[in-house]
Amino acid sequence: MSPTSSSFARAAFTQAFGHAPTGVAFAPGRVNLIGEHTDYNQGFVLPAAIDPGTWVAFRQTGDEPTLTVVAQDFDQQCVSVPLQARQSPDAEAPWSDYLRGVIVELKKRGYQLAPGELLITGNIPSGAGLSSSASLELALIRALLAMSGESIEPTDAALVGQTAENDFVGCACGIMDQLISARGKRNQALLIDCRDLSSQTVAMPADWRILIVHSGVRRGLVDSEYNQRRQQCEAAAAHFGLDSLRDLKLATLNEARADLPEQVYRRARHVLTENARTVKAAAAMKEGKLDRLIKAMLDSHASMRDDFAITTPEIDTLVQLIEQAGQGQAGARMTGGGFGGCVIAIAPSAVIPQLITAVEADYERLTGCHPLIIEVSASAGAFSTPISYAESSAGAPT
Numbered sequence: 001m002s003p004t005s006s007s008f009a010r011a012a013f014t015q016a017f018g019h020a021p022t023g024v025a026f027a028p029g030r031v032n033l034i035g036e037h038t039d040y041n042q043g044f045v046l047p048a049a050i051d052p053g054t055w056v057a058f059r060q061t062g063d064e065p066t067l068t069v070v071a072q073d074f075d076q077q078c079v080s081v082p083l084q085a086r087q088s089p090d091a092e093a094p095w096s097d098y099l100r101g102v103i104v105e106l107k108k109r110g111y112q113l114a115p116g117e118l119l120i121t122g123n124i125p126s127g128a129g130l131s132s133s134a135s136l137e138l139a140l141i142r143a144l145l146a147m148s149g150e151s152i153e154p155t156d157a158a159l160v161g162q163t164a165e166n167d168f169v170g171c172a173c174g175i176m177d178q179l180i181s182a183r184g185k186r187n188q189a190l191l192i193d194c195r196d197l198s199s200q201t202v203a204m205p206a207d208w209r210i211l212i213v214h215s216g217v218r219r220g221l222v223d224s225e226y227n228q229r230r231q232q233c234e235a236a237a238a239h240f241g242l243d244s245l246r247d248l249k250l251a252t253l254n255e256a257r258a259d260l261p262e263q264v265y266r267r268a269r270h271v272l273t274e275n276a277r278t279v280k281a282a283a284a285m286k287e288g289k290l291d292r293l294i295k296a297m298l299d300s301h302a303s304m305r306d307d308f309a310i311t312t313p314e315i316d317t318l319v320q321l322i323e324q325a326g327q328g329q330a331g332a333r334m335t336g337g338g339f340g341g342c343v344i345a346i347a348p349s350a351v352i353p354q355l356i357t358a359v360e361a362d363y364e365r366l367t368g369c370h371p372l373i374i375e376v377s378a379s380a381g382a383f384s385t386p387i388s389y390a391e392s393s394a395g396a397p398t
């Protein structure tokens with residue numbers, strides 16, 4: 001991972017624009033502990049914000065109603081976005097579609113936007129399923145509104161990000177990633193009810209640790225597969241005359257099995273059982289019952305593999321390796337939208353070294369893929385902060 005931080009973002013801004021920024025915004029990525037593909041079915045999710053994220057350094061300019069934006073991690077590509085013009089996707093700089101979508105959505109909701117310069121940099125590994133998109137959206141929203149002196153509630157910021165991604169970028173994602181990036185709390189996961197967007201904090205027991213292992217399989221064909229899973233869930237709900245799968249009972253689904261295409265039945269079964277597991281997992285965490293959390297995580301993985309069909313052979317191998325190395329003391333499952341990306345493991349601190357040793361010793365030999373191991377803790381949500389005059393006029397970065 002790159003050593004991105006507030007001071008790195010500020011230094012890169014100064015190098016790109018020749019003067020210092022006046023503020024910096026940050027939004028974290030996320031890891032989902034459990035509750036996968038349940039958010040757009042109005043179900044439950046249990047994510048935590050993580051330290052890797054996106055930084056946006058910014059400075060207001062007084063003249064042209066234009067944003068000049070540099071993407072540090074995309075070869076310092078620079079785009080100029082007129083604030084008053086109709087926004088359309090940019091095939092030359094697809095990363096800027098998130099910015100354009102956010103601009104459209106903020107304006108639609110009546111927020112004022114001011115001209116300025118922005119520099120974006122981040123350290124979420126790409127294709128990892130750790131929500132680099134939501135993190136980018138939320139950091140941009142914080143930066144843009146700080147520049148125009150407006151404020152926004154975390155839930156509204158999350159909805160702006162999600163709508164930008166749904167309507168402008170074209171991924172029919174749910175609300176989980178944006179909400180946790182906006183609302184994250186240090187050392188806490190959030191049990192979110194995606195029907196009414198309420199959430200409860202669930203503290204990580206002091207001795208439990210979160211390990212993320214990137215499988216080295218970059219998520220491919222994600223949007224089309226993701227959107228197809230969503231359509232299958234909607235078809236299942238429609239079969240029962242429901243708006244979502246939230247209130248469907250497993251017994252009712254099972255009785256109707258013969259009337260549904262088998263794939264649609266299985267997708268719905270994953271969602272119903274995953275909702276139940278997520279609520280149980282949150283209770284297990286609150287009570288410090290690791291054995292119950294481990295069971296929920298392993299069952300969740302099996303359901304994503306067998307019913308929702310979103311894991312890959314490499315990811316399945318990784319989960320198995322961690323489960324074996326943990327000897328009953330580590331929970332593991334794929335995290336995020338699927339088709340590659342990362343596995344999350346939760347275990348007591350004393351068990352983490354043996355998980356790392358097993359992954360380093362065997363994963364590449366078994367799959368041919370190189371793993372990336374990241375130890376994270378639950379972190380706080382998005383924010384923006386002004387840089388004092390003394391700091392911002394401190395000159396060129398080192």
Ligand code: GAF
Pocket residue numbers: 032035036037038039040131173174175176177336337338
């Ligand atoms: C992606 C989406 F963006 C989320 O909304 C969620 O559906 C997740 O996949 C699967 O749980 O991260």
